[in-house]
Each structure stands twice: as C-alpha cells, then as structure tokens.
Amino acid sequence: MGFVDWRSSMLKNILMHASLLAVLLVSTVVSAEEPTVAETPVVAATPVVAETPAVANAPRPDPAPLPTLAAGSGLFQTLTAVPGTPWTFGLALHMEFFRYTDFLVANQNETNSRTAGGVHFQMFFPHAIEAFATIYSMSNINERQYVSETTEPSTQMALGDFLFGAKYSHRITPFLNLGGALVGRLYSGMAEVGPDFSATSLGFHLLASLDGRTLAPNAPLPFLVHLNLGYVYDGSSNVLGDSPRSADYATVEPLYGYMVQAFALGISQSRVQFSLGLELPFKVKGMTLSPVVEYGFRFYTDGADNTLMGWRHRVAVNGNVAADDTFSQNLMVGVRWHIRPQVALSAGVDLALDYPGYAVAPPLPVYNVFAMLSYHVAESKGPCVVEIREVVKEVDRTPPVEPMGTIHGKVTDEKGAPVEGATIDFVGTQLPRQATDAQGMFTSMPVKPGSYTVRVGKKDYHDQDLQVTVVRTDAATDVTMQLKAKGPEQCSIYVFVKDEEGKPVGGTLRVEGKSMDEKEVKQEVALSAEGKAEVKVFPGAYEIIYSEPEHLTRSATVTLPKCTVTPVELIVKKKPAKSTAQINRKQRQITITERIQFKLDSAELLAESLIILDEVAALMIDNPEILELEVQGHTDNKGKADHNLKLSQDRADAVREYLVKQGVKGDRLTSKGYGHNKPRFANISSRLREKNRRVEFKINKMKED
Structure with missing residues (x-):
C-alpha cells in the first residue's frame, strides 16, 4: 500500500478494469447473436464419427452465482454454499464510494472521502469446487486542520491488494447445502506495488445455504438464506509498523495520522466473524430481480493495542465507543438484476451499526455505496465444431458417451388452460427446480434413461406426482400433468361441552347458519367421550346448539369473517325435576x-x-x-x-x-x-x-x- 497521487493513478486503474470488462461483454454478445461455424479441414480416407446431437433449449432455472465485494461467489459479503456450473467462469468489476465529515478525527473540520474498486475472477470446477481471485484498490482523501508534527499526505492509496481462495460445497438435502471456504489476502507494501508478505491475512469459513423455494414452495415469495461463520488471522497491521507512543509527542496529530492511514489502507486485526444473508429472487419479464439484505458481526480477538491505549486521555475521537471496544456490526441492503443469464448489475449500501474502538481497529464507514457489473461465461450454445484427426498407431480409450434423454411436459388446470409459474421438482435427484413458462411448458436437463418422479406444485392448487419413464434418447419424453384447484378453506371451531362441575358431557351438537356466500348450513356433530368436537365450516355466521333430554339447551354464536382458531366452551345444566x-x-x-x-x-x-x-x-x-x-x-x-x-x-x-x-x-x-x-x-x-x-x-x- 503506497501514498501516491490518486487522481491520475486511480483513474488509470478504473479505466483499465472497465475497458477490459466492456470488451469481454461486447465480444460475448456479438458471438452469441451471430454464431460462426469453424471451417473443418477435410482429410481423405479418415473416418468421421457424428457427434450426439445436443438437447435444445435445456433450461437454466437459476442465474450463475455472482461474486461478493471481497472474493468468492455469494451475496455482497456472505459467501454462498450453492455450487456453480462446472467449467464455467465469471468476471466482475465493482466500485465503492464513501464521504463523511468528522468521521475519523473530531473537532478539526475533517472531511474524509474514500473511493475503492475491484476486479473479480471466479472459476467453477466439477465436484462443487470453486477458485477465485480479486485485485482490490482504494484511494482515501482526508482533509483537516494540520499541526506541525505530521508529514502525512492528504491522499493515500492502496494499489493492488490481492485476494484469493477456494471453496467447496456439498448438497445435504434438496434444500440445504453446506460447505467451507479458505480466503487469503496479500497486502501491497508501503510505497510499493508488490505485496508485503509480512502483512497477510488468512481466513477459514463454514458456509450454509437454505433454498426456501424447495423447502417452502408455496411461500408468498421465493427466498434463499445464507449463513457464514469463520475465523480470520489478520497481519495487516504490519504494513504500518509500530504505532506512535503518546509520550513521544507534544500533540495528538501523530495518532490522528496513524488512524487515517490505518483506515485508508484497510488495516484490521484477527477476528471471529459471522454473517447472515437473505435474497428474494423473482422473475420480472424474463429477467431475475433479487433484493438482498445482510447482517455482519465481528469480534476482534487480539484486543486493544496497549500503545494506542496510551492516547485515550488526550484524543478526541468521533463516536460514542470506548477505545478498546472489540465488536463491530453492519447491515447491507441492495438489489441484483440479472439482465441476461450471463450479465448482472448490482447496487446497494453498507450501513455501520456498531464500531470497534480506535485502539482495536479502524471504524467502519458510516455508509458505503457500491455497484457491480458481472459477467458469467457459460457453456457454449453455438453449433458443434467437429474436429477430424488422423490416428496413427493410437487406440482411443475414451469411454463412450452415455446416451441421455429429456422430459418435456405441459401443466394445465382442470379446464385444460396452461398454468404458468408452476414449480417442477424431480424427486430424489440432483436436477434443479424449474418453473413452467406462459404456455405451461417445461423441459428437463438431460437425464439418463430410467424412471423419475416429477412433482408439480403451485399456490392454490393441489400438488401432483407423476411417474415418468425415459426410454428414448433421440427424442424427448412428453408428459401432460393436470393440477386440481383447491376449494375454499374450511375453518375449525373447537367445541368443549361440560357440566357445572367441569365434567365432560357427551351428545350431539347442531350447527346452523350461513356462509359468507349466503349458503344455508345445517349439520350435526357428535361429541367425543371427553366432551369435545371439531366443527368444520366455511367463513360465515353460525349458531352452535347443544340439546339433549337430560340437560337444558345451550347455544353459542360464532362469526368467522376469515379462518382463525376458534374455541367455544358450553357449560350445560341438568333439567330440574319440575319445569318452572x-x-x-x-x-x-x-x-x-x-x-x-x-x-x-x-x-x-x-x-x-x-x-x-x-x-x-x-x-x-x-x-x-x-x-x-x-x-x-x-x-x-x-x-x-x-x-x-x-x-x-x-x-x-x-x-x-x-x-x-x-x-x-x-x-x-x-x-x-x-x-x-x-x-x-x-x-x-x-x-x-x-x-x-x-x-x-x-x-x-x-x-x-
């Protein structure tokens, strides 16, 4: 991390990163819209084996995982345990901005501005393994009233911090994934572009992701929950060397300068950290929009710097935290917009909820506005390129390609109308969940020949399972599934009848009244030996009557504008020997x-x-x-x-x-x-x-x- 002129150096870095990503995006769009077929040289007397035709329109129900603001795929700060598609990779560029007055130093007319950004790369491998790397740069401007005991420049930059790591995840159930991630960070040296290996951090994180779309398919909104818990060993404080001692200086300016440098260069200390994230992905005109909310908590394990604690009676640090507070918290709110399956825009704000003490770590930004442009290189959808080779004294030991088929289906209601947005699950398989289109159609990913249970569900309809046998691999297996609409919901009235001594009384209840649609209701319900009965009715107004020869008739009126748990207690008395x-x-x-x-x-x-x-x-x-x-x-x-x-x-x-x-x-x-x-x-x-x-x-x- 060095101190250089930010206006020229930072601008060059931003332009270089943005240009690189723009070229990649444009080239991909052009290649996707205008596919070209590579010319194949003809070799005489060389046998050519035709490739198995690819399955058309294979569905991709979920967009590719996007990078966090640091490194690895996930939300903005929370890593995900959901794996990506093998042999695909992603690129992203993100920018951050923060500006605040009286932030690091109080009572000196201080204004602090920070601009940061990163270029991200992630690669997905088979067996749910992911590798990732990020180059991260920051520029910080701190303007305040200086005194003579400082040579600190107002503009300070961290150029080329390198974050890297790997992640593994495993599917436990159809709705739960667990995993782990190892993340390292190499900080650039003071006034240098290369890394300072003494200032290195390394963290291990446990990951969990819960897919609410599978766990609760009838929920009002689809949701995913991600949770991280980890420990980070952080040696970044070695970049600054020894902290200033209070006894060596007549003013507090050296401490202020040290605090500004620590914030500008992203200095921290070892910590236990926890994060919890929620995303709500839903479709809007064929595109995926995902609101995101995240909470982060950190406990700094190294405690306060004793040297910095020596300043605590002399300094005026902004904020209402003690110098040795070892906790920090933040809340992130944002949205991700998948314009296309391969391209996404993200934006949001990071809000500080709780700050560490200045003798522990630099404060979090009061707010931090960020934006990201992401691009994911998926499997090629263009025409197959046939490569012809002449084999001389070689034996091809490549195992034959296993034949695959697909399940092509249509979902309708009882009248034969297509049902859009019905969820399709392939029970007991690793196949992803899908949703029917406007015509009620769906097509599975390629599957091996065999028997499959296809489950269809949608709110206000009864779920349906269908056993499908895939035999042919040269054509899709067509199925039609019909969903039955659920009727109006019936309400439960729980009736308990007892005598004056509290003992249960048996017999029969009469229920009379009208439902909300003015339909007459008359029914009889038998009481159990415990004097209990459950009366099932639609919303409306009803009279519940207990009438038996040995007891005086009692009744209760129940009005149900909507279904709620409704208990009714009737206390009955025995008829007198002589009526009055x-x-x-x-x-x-x-x-x-x-x-x-x-x-x-x-x-x-x-x-x-x-x-x-x-x-x-x-x-x-x-x-x-x-x-x-x-x-x-x-x-x-x-x-x-x-x-x-x-x-x-x-x-x-x-x-x-x-x-x-x-x-x-x-x-x-x-x-x-x-x-x-x-x-x-x-x-x-x-x-x-x-x-x-x-x-x-x-x-x-x-x-x-």
Whole structure:
C-alpha cells in the first residue's frame, strides 16, 4: 500500500478494469447473436464419427452465482454454499464510494472521502469446487486542520491488494447445502506495488445455504438464506509498523495520522466473524430481480493495542465507543438484476451499526455505496465444431458417451388452460427446480434413461406426482400433468361441552347458519367421550346448539369473517325435576311458576332465580319461531315513581343480559321497565305488593305472524 497521487493513478486503474470488462461483454454478445461455424479441414480416407446431437433449449432455472465485494461467489459479503456450473467462469468489476465529515478525527473540520474498486475472477470446477481471485484498490482523501508534527499526505492509496481462495460445497438435502471456504489476502507494501508478505491475512469459513423455494414452495415469495461463520488471522497491521507512543509527542496529530492511514489502507486485526444473508429472487419479464439484505458481526480477538491505549486521555475521537471496544456490526441492503443469464448489475449500501474502538481497529464507514457489473461465461450454445484427426498407431480409450434423454411436459388446470409459474421438482435427484413458462411448458436437463418422479406444485392448487419413464434418447419424453384447484378453506371451531362441575358431557351438537356466500348450513356433530368436537365450516355466521333430554339447551354464536382458531366452551345444566317455565301461545307469553328474585332495591339477580332463567333461555333456543320476546320489569307503588321506573328498567336489562349469555341471540330480546304503572293486583297489602314486584316475558312477534 503506497501514498501516491490518486487522481491520475486511480483513474488509470478504473479505466483499465472497465475497458477490459466492456470488451469481454461486447465480444460475448456479438458471438452469441451471430454464431460462426469453424471451417473443418477435410482429410481423405479418415473416418468421421457424428457427434450426439445436443438437447435444445435445456433450461437454466437459476442465474450463475455472482461474486461478493471481497472474493468468492455469494451475496455482497456472505459467501454462498450453492455450487456453480462446472467449467464455467465469471468476471466482475465493482466500485465503492464513501464521504463523511468528522468521521475519523473530531473537532478539526475533517472531511474524509474514500473511493475503492475491484476486479473479480471466479472459476467453477466439477465436484462443487470453486477458485477465485480479486485485485482490490482504494484511494482515501482526508482533509483537516494540520499541526506541525505530521508529514502525512492528504491522499493515500492502496494499489493492488490481492485476494484469493477456494471453496467447496456439498448438497445435504434438496434444500440445504453446506460447505467451507479458505480466503487469503496479500497486502501491497508501503510505497510499493508488490505485496508485503509480512502483512497477510488468512481466513477459514463454514458456509450454509437454505433454498426456501424447495423447502417452502408455496411461500408468498421465493427466498434463499445464507449463513457464514469463520475465523480470520489478520497481519495487516504490519504494513504500518509500530504505532506512535503518546509520550513521544507534544500533540495528538501523530495518532490522528496513524488512524487515517490505518483506515485508508484497510488495516484490521484477527477476528471471529459471522454473517447472515437473505435474497428474494423473482422473475420480472424474463429477467431475475433479487433484493438482498445482510447482517455482519465481528469480534476482534487480539484486543486493544496497549500503545494506542496510551492516547485515550488526550484524543478526541468521533463516536460514542470506548477505545478498546472489540465488536463491530453492519447491515447491507441492495438489489441484483440479472439482465441476461450471463450479465448482472448490482447496487446497494453498507450501513455501520456498531464500531470497534480506535485502539482495536479502524471504524467502519458510516455508509458505503457500491455497484457491480458481472459477467458469467457459460457453456457454449453455438453449433458443434467437429474436429477430424488422423490416428496413427493410437487406440482411443475414451469411454463412450452415455446416451441421455429429456422430459418435456405441459401443466394445465382442470379446464385444460396452461398454468404458468408452476414449480417442477424431480424427486430424489440432483436436477434443479424449474418453473413452467406462459404456455405451461417445461423441459428437463438431460437425464439418463430410467424412471423419475416429477412433482408439480403451485399456490392454490393441489400438488401432483407423476411417474415418468425415459426410454428414448433421440427424442424427448412428453408428459401432460393436470393440477386440481383447491376449494375454499374450511375453518375449525373447537367445541368443549361440560357440566357445572367441569365434567365432560357427551351428545350431539347442531350447527346452523350461513356462509359468507349466503349458503344455508345445517349439520350435526357428535361429541367425543371427553366432551369435545371439531366443527368444520366455511367463513360465515353460525349458531352452535347443544340439546339433549337430560340437560337444558345451550347455544353459542360464532362469526368467522376469515379462518382463525376458534374455541367455544358450553357449560350445560341438568333439567330440574319440575319445569318452572313454559310457552303459552294463546296468551303469547312465556309463563313462569316462580318469581325472579333480586337483591333489595337492586338489579342484581339472586342465585336461586338463575335456574328459572336457564329454562327460559332453553325454551327460546328450542323454539326459534319466537322472533321477539320482551322482558318486562314491574315494581309495587312504594317509593318515588321515577325511582321505580328506573329500577324496573335495570332489572329487565339484567334479565335480558343473562339470557344472552346463555346463548339466546340478542336481536330476539328486548327489555322494558314499567315501574308501578301496570300492577296485577291492588297495592293494598304487603302480600299483594310482593306479587306486583315481578318479571314477565311477553311474545311480541312469532314467525307465523
């Protein structure tokens, strides 16, 4: 890492990297759109064996893995355990920018700007092995008020740090991949272009990737989760040499200069690091768009530099962290846009959540804006080139090419219309998941002859499996699969019936009501020995009724605008030996043989009257033809008229409220207090006045009216 004029050197590096990538992109696009056939020299009397024709339109369900901002394929900072296609490679160019005031040094009108970038290369091999390398450069400008004790230039650059490594991954289940990666970094020496081998870092990382598209195919959005856990041995601090001692300087400027250099050159220390990333890839007009969110955490294991800690009482470092804090955290948010299967654009921002202390490591940028252009060189899709060789005294020991076939299918609904976006899984194989196109069509990757289970799924449809036998290799095996739509979702109402002692009660439940589409529902459901039953209905409004000869009828009203877990508890009481309530249809009232009792001058019901009201409630539930029942409250003539009128109304309301709690629908009940205005007997004795203090039930409306 050297200190040079950034304007000329950095511009040359950026232009060189951008030009190289642009040439590669243009040449690939031209070659893909205008394929040329290489001329084949003709050799007389030399036998030519025709090659097996390639399978057309082999699907590629997922774009190629893209590089991280450091090295290796993954998201922006999290490596992926998903392998790439063997014998393919990728190139990428990325740029970063950060500018902030009072960032590294406080109270000196400091402005810090950093521009960085890298050129990435990755190569994928068989057996899920990947090799990668990155050349990374940075330019940092720190402008502040200087004092005499510094020779630090404002512009500092790190030219040509070299990152390299390899990665291996293994598929554990169709939705889970595990792997490991070894990543090294060679830092360029001070004022030199070559590496300083004393300043080297080496890290080992455990990787895990979970494919939610396979684990949860009916999820609202497809998703992938990536997790990394690793340890990095970091010797980059050797680039700067010994840190300045507080006792050797009269001002704190040497420490500020050291901190600026450490940030500019990317100095850090050994650490345990963890990262978690989420991507949501979905199709937009044939292209893949992937929003990405990542979280990173680092614990620095070397602790604070004791020499730098000696400055802690003299410095003014921006931020609210202690000088020896050993943690840092960051959050990255961005998006990746696969314009074509081979070309992708990425952009995002890296936000610092927590900073290490200045005696441990330089602070993270408050924010870091980045962009990347990626290109992946895939297998050639152009015409086959036949090479003719004359073999002299040689025996070709190359094993014969194993014949392969394909499965070509169409997915329709019950009416025969194509189903777009249905997922296609080849159960028990390593074949990638696919999705049907607008015509409901799909074509598998080449497969060996044999038997395969093809599973088709889509939201709002039932999954379907089909056994397919591939026999021919000269033509695709055609299949048609029909998906059956799921009906409306039924809701579960869990009913528990018990007696007054809490013991379960058996019997049968009646369910009556209407669904949301106004369809009448009537069904009976048997209770288990534990007094439990599950009632299955569509969203709507229902009355659940328990009616058995030995118990008083009880009911509960349930309204379900949508399906939720709905418990209902019914507490039933045994019928009394002698009934106290009955319907008098001629007089249009429910008569009771006992008076409803209240506390003195109160609307509070006495316990001995509740069984009478339980019978009245049971009569109302068992006789739905009674459409309106008026609960009437009456008093004697003792006391003021307005007090008696209010007391009678309160008592009528209390009776109505109790009946509703026992399961009578509220819209079938009214209540009215009459005070002492409607006596049944003359109020001339205490016995007759007691009879006038009463509750009556008048039938105002019947179904046959």
